[in-house]
Amino acid sequence: MRPLDWIVLVAALVSIVLYGLYRGRGSDTVDRYLLAGKSMPWYAMGLSIMATQASAVTFISTTGQSYVDGMRFVQAYFGLPIAMVVICTTVVPLFHKAKIYTAYEYLEKRFDSKTRTLASAIFLCQRGISVGLTLYAPAIVLSVILGWPERVTTMLMGTLVITYTVLGGIKAVTWSDVQQMGIIFLGLVVSLVTVIALMPASVSFGDAMFLAGKAGRLNAVTTNFDWNDRFNIWSGLIGSTFLFLSYFGCDQSQVQRYLTGRSIAQSRLGLLFNAVAKIPMQFFILFIGAMVFVFYLFVQPPVLFQRTELGRIERVGDFQPLAERYNRAFEDRRQAALALVEAHHAGDAAAEGRRIGEYRAAQKEIDGARTAAAKLVESTGGEKGFSDTNYIFLSFVTRHLPAGLVGLIIAVIFAAAMSASSGEINSLATVTVVDIYRRYVRRTASDHHYLAASRWATLFWGVYAVAFAGWGKRLGSLIVAVNVVGSLFYGSLLGCFVLALGFKRVGGTATFIGMLAGEAAIFSAFLFTGMSYLWYNVIGCVVVVATALAITYAAPGATATTPGMRQSV
Amino acid sequence: MPDEPPPFLGTWRRVYIAVLIFLGVVIAAAYLFTRAFQ
Numbered sequence: 001m002r003p004l005d006w007i008v009l010v011a012a013l014v015s016i017v018l019y020g021l022y023r024g025r026g027s028d029t030v031d032r033y034l035l036a037g038k039s040m041p042w043y044a045m046g047l048s049i050m051a052t053q054a055s056a057v058t059f060i061s062t063t064g065q066s067y068v069d070g071m072r073f074v075q076a077y078f079g080l081p082i083a084m085v086v087i088c089t090t091v092v093p094l095f096h097k098a099k100i101y102t103a104y105e106y107l108e109k110r111f112d113s114k115t116r117t118l119a120s121a122i123f124l125c126q127r128g129i130s131v132g133l134t135l136y137a138p139a140i141v142l143s144v145i146l147g148w149p150e151r152v153t154t155m156l157m158g159t160l161v162i163t164y165t166v167l168g169g170i171k172a173v174t175w176s177d178v179q180q181m182g183i184i185f186l187g188l189v190v191s192l193v194t195v196i197a198l199m200p201a202s203v204s205f206g207d208a209m210f211l212a213g214k215a216g217r218l219n220a221v222t223t224n225f226d227w228n229d230r231f232n233i234w235s236g237l238i239g240s241t242f243l244f245l246s247y248f249g250c251d252q253s254q255v256q257r258y259l260t261g262r263s264i265a266q267s268r269l270g271l272l273f274n275a276v277a278k279i280p281m282q283f284f285i286l287f288i289g290a291m292v293f294v295f296y297l298f299v300q301p302p303v304l305f306q307r308t309e310l311g312r313i314e315r316v317g318d319f320q321p322l323a324e325r326y327n328r329a330f331e332d333r334r335q336a337a338l339a340l341v342e343a344h345h346a347g348d349a350a351a352e353g354r355r356i357g358e359y360r361a362a363q364k365e366i367d368g369a370r371t372a373a374a375k376l377v378e379s380t381g382g383e384k385g386f387s388d389t390n391y392i393f394l395s396f397v398t399r400h401l402p403a404g405l406v407g408l409i410i411a412v413i414f415a416a417a418m419s420a421s422s423g424e425i426n427s428l429a430t431v432t433v434v435d436i437y438r439r440y441v442r443r444t445a446s447d448h449h450y451l452a453a454s455r456w457a458t459l460f461w462g463v464y465a466v467a468f469a470g471w472g473k474r475l476g477s478l479i480v481a482v483n484v485v486g487s488l489f490y491g492s493l494l495g496c497f498v499l500a501l502g503f504k505r506v507g508g509t510a511t512f513i514g515m516l517a518g519e520a521a522i523f524s525a526f527l528f529t530g531m532s533y534l535w536y537n538v539i540g541c542v543v544v545v546a547t548a549l550a551i552t553y554a555a556p557g558a559t560a561t562t563p564g565m566r567q568s569v
Numbered sequence: 570m571p572d573e574p575p576p577f578l579g580t581w582r583r584v585y586i587a588v589l590i591f592l593g594v595v596i597a598a599a600y601l602f603t604r605a606f607q
Contacts, residue, residue, distance in 0.1 A: 074599065081592040085585045093572060213606025220599040233596070265573035268581065275588050279595050 005407030012411035020176035024168015033169035040260040045270030051177035052423035056138035056416040064389035066289025070219040079241030084275035088268040101434045103255040110500040112508030120435040126489040131424040132468025158466030180415035187412035195291045208294040217290040230532040239534030246490030253427040305391035326369035333362035429457035487533040491540015492518035514548030
């Protein structure tokens with residue numbers, strides 16, 4: 001980090017906090033603090049929804065994933081537009097008309113208090129785990145790449161987030177999300193332009209695409225079906241539809257974004273904006289990773305991008321032959337890539353076919369050397385299942401981007417972490433106050449009292465997130481599972497809402513038992529199968545619905561709904 | 570709360586259909602992109 005980088009980073013962070021505080025003025029009632037007085041326009045909600053979903057891991061990890069595995073991760077978002085349409089037609093008008101603060105409040109109106117409490121508890125557990133990881137995951141990467149102490153990074157991000165979230169409530173969160181998305185978009189465009197500009201003069205943009213494609217890095221769609229394959233078109237269309245139905249329909253961190261809409265139409269437009277913008281955005285991020293791969297065809301990358309572990313294994317005797325193997329493979333690949341481009345330009349199909357074979361063989365050799373290095377990390381006391389995917393993009397940024405742009409990309413990582421965590425903290429506080437405190441501790445109190453309780457709850461969850469992040473090192477491989485954590489809980493929540501909306505005969509007790517059965521099924525799939533996490537949501541939802549229906553028709557006593565509640569929505 | 574019409578395409582049903590058509594076009598484009606550079 002050079003002085004100009006620091007100036008850019010500090011300016012971005014200060015402007016985020018000041019803008020959040022400025023926009024959060026007037027949050028002096030519970031309704032304004034938690035729902036922005038239902039005043040938000042669609043574009044603010046749309047960008048806030050996008051910002052809450054896109055954590056720092058999205059940018060750090062997705063680009064790295066594309067570097068090593070190609071662009072097929074984009075398929076995990078194919079279900080999002082379908083889910084958005086379903087949510088717009090079902091829960092958006094229902095939640096707006098019910099005049100609720102949380103999605104789980106609706107469950108008491110429809111079922112009973114225990115179903116609401118179980119759903120709230122599931123949300124608090126799941127989000128409580130992920131909010132700490134949202135801050136910790138970028139901190140650990142920045143500590144390795146830039147040498148910043150993890151605790152200082154999490155403290156800094158946490159303090160900034162707490163400041164505007166506690167003081168300004170959801171208005172501050174939403175409008176700062178808008179600004180943060182602006183920084184993120186700018187950073188992404190600058191990253192892509194820069195990586196293309198850094199290519200050798202003899203390699204055009206078309207050549208770069210050609211080379212990325214021949215190495216399998218532009219594989220946006222894969223049509224083979226495999227339960228254990230995380231990303232293919234089938235898991236994307238079916239599994240991710242359920243994941244996004246759960247996330248946007250049942251997760252308070254997202255529901256609260258669109259409950260702030262000034263009308264049903266504005267909330268729908270905010271969600272539909274994501275339906276059309278999210279896939280292109282993910283495609284763009286993955287494409288940056290593919291171009292970074294092409295850049296490193298001509299500039300030798302380190303064997304491993306995780307500097308600490310690389311420094312450690314460099315002192316091991318087995319490393320030297322591995323490094324020599326890697327250096328040879330890199331030079332072979334570089335020569336093969338240049339020869340392939342030449343053959344492609346000459347239109348010589350036979351030569352092109354031969355060169356592609358050489359190019360892929362060299363790539364395979366590089367992959368083999370990197371795998372051997374990762375195994376060396378493991379065998380010399382490093383992390384089991386070691387992967388350096390999360391370090392690739394930031395390693396490229398800090399080594400090759402000019403002054404100022406490094407600061408901008410670090411600001412993007414901060415902005416992404418802060419936007420995701422502020423939405424999570426805000427929603428955790430809302431559920432704590434509305435579904436727990438106001439429901440069980442103080443049922444009647446003044447608006448001023450609940451406003452103060454909301455601020456204290458926000459402060460609590462902010463401090464908790466920072467403390468949890470400080471403890472994150474002991475979580476080890478759980479960091480890798482940050483995306484999986486949500487899927488362990490979402491299926492049951494989705495099943496509960498499917499029952500609430502689609503099966504009027506099903507009552508609270510049947511739903512409650514169904515949710516417990518759904519969780520048991522999901523954890524069984526997680527612990528005893530190698531199934532892709534995208535399918536957990538399908539399994540959980542189906543088990544909840546099937547169990548509740550079986551109980552409803554087998555034991556009519558469990559079918560009772562709460563009289564007088566349903567007409568209120 | 571009244572259910573307002575969308576600002577374009579006249580009805581929400583048409584907007585939803587447009588979004589799903591967009592999804593189909595995106596998947597088709599991504600598939601062709603993959604095939605073109607494979």
